[in-house]
Amino acid sequence: xxxxxxxxxxxxxxxxxxxxxxxxxxxxxxxxxxxxxxxxxxxxxxxxxxxxxxxxxxxxxxxxxxxxxxxxxxxxxxxxxxxxxxxxxxxxxxxxxxxxxxxxxxxxxxxxxxxxxxxxxxxxxxxxxxxxxxxxxxxxxxxxxxxxxxxxxxxxxxxxxxxxx
Numbered sequence: 001x002x003x004x005x006x007x008x009x010x011x012x013x014x015x016x017x018x019x020x021x022x023x024x025x026x027x028x029x030x031x032x033x034x035x036x037x038x039x040x041x042x043x044x045x046x047x048x049x050x051x052x053x054x055x056x057x058x059x060x061x062x063x064x065x066x067x068x069x070x071x072x073x074x075x076x077x078x079x080x081x082x083x084x085x086x087x088x089x090x091x092x093x094x095x096x097x098x099x100x101x102x103x104x105x106x107x108x109x110x111x112x113x114x115x116x117x118x119x120x121x122x123x124x125x126x127x128x129x130x131x132x133x134x135x136x137x138x139x140x141x142x143x144x145x146x147x148x149x150x151x152x153x154x155x156x157x158x159x160x161x162x163x164x165x
Contacts, residue, residue, distance in 0.1 A: 024160055025084035026153035027143070033079055034142045044136040047126055054122040058115055069113040074102050081152040088156050097155035104147060121147075 037045045037053045045053075061069045061077040075098050085094040105113055105121040129137050129145025143149055153160075 024153065024157050025087045026081060026149075026156045029080040029084045030143050030146075030149040030153060031139065033149075034139050037142075038139075044138050045142065046136050047123065050122055050126050050137075051119065054119060055115075058113075058118045061113075067115055069118070071098075071102050071111060074098060074113065081156065084152075085156045090156055093155040093158075094152070097152045100151050100155075101148060104151075 034045070035041075037049050039049070057077075058069065061073050063073050063076065075095075078094075081097070082091075082094050085091050102113070103109075105117055107117045107120065125145075125147045126137065128147070129141045131141055131145060137146075
């Protein structure tokens with residue numbers, strides 16, 4: 001499953017056309033991620049789509065299959081933001097972004113993510129991003145409201161307003 005998700009996201013990345021010159025690498029990764037979650041290509045994702053994606057992500061991060069994700073496991077898993085940070089000349093920014101995200105999601109602060117903490121974080125992120133409260137996220141809502149996108153893109157390119165793209 002871990003290999004399938006990684007290969008699947010890599011395939012989407014190479015199949016996606018290059019974005020406009022003014023697009024940042026982080027934005028490119030975020031758009032590719034949205035496209036991979038939007039499996040039927042209708043331009044929106046619902047909570048079920050996000051739950052399914054989140055479950056795959058958790059399994060991909062849980063390298064030792066103990067139903068808990070340590071910060072080390074969390075840091076070893078990536079959908080492309082690490083490469084984006086390197087391409088933008090800010091490879092250390094990804095470390096800070098990962099620490100922030102992990103801290104946000106580790107509800108009890110014990111240094112490990114459980115499936116329920118990860119699922120809860122995903123639901124909270126979805127609800128925060130769903131600004132029109134219609135139960136679905138279009139690409140814009142996902143890009144501007146989902147915490148992974150905000151934290152990663154903001155760390156990689158602090159000089160760019162992530163809400164302006």
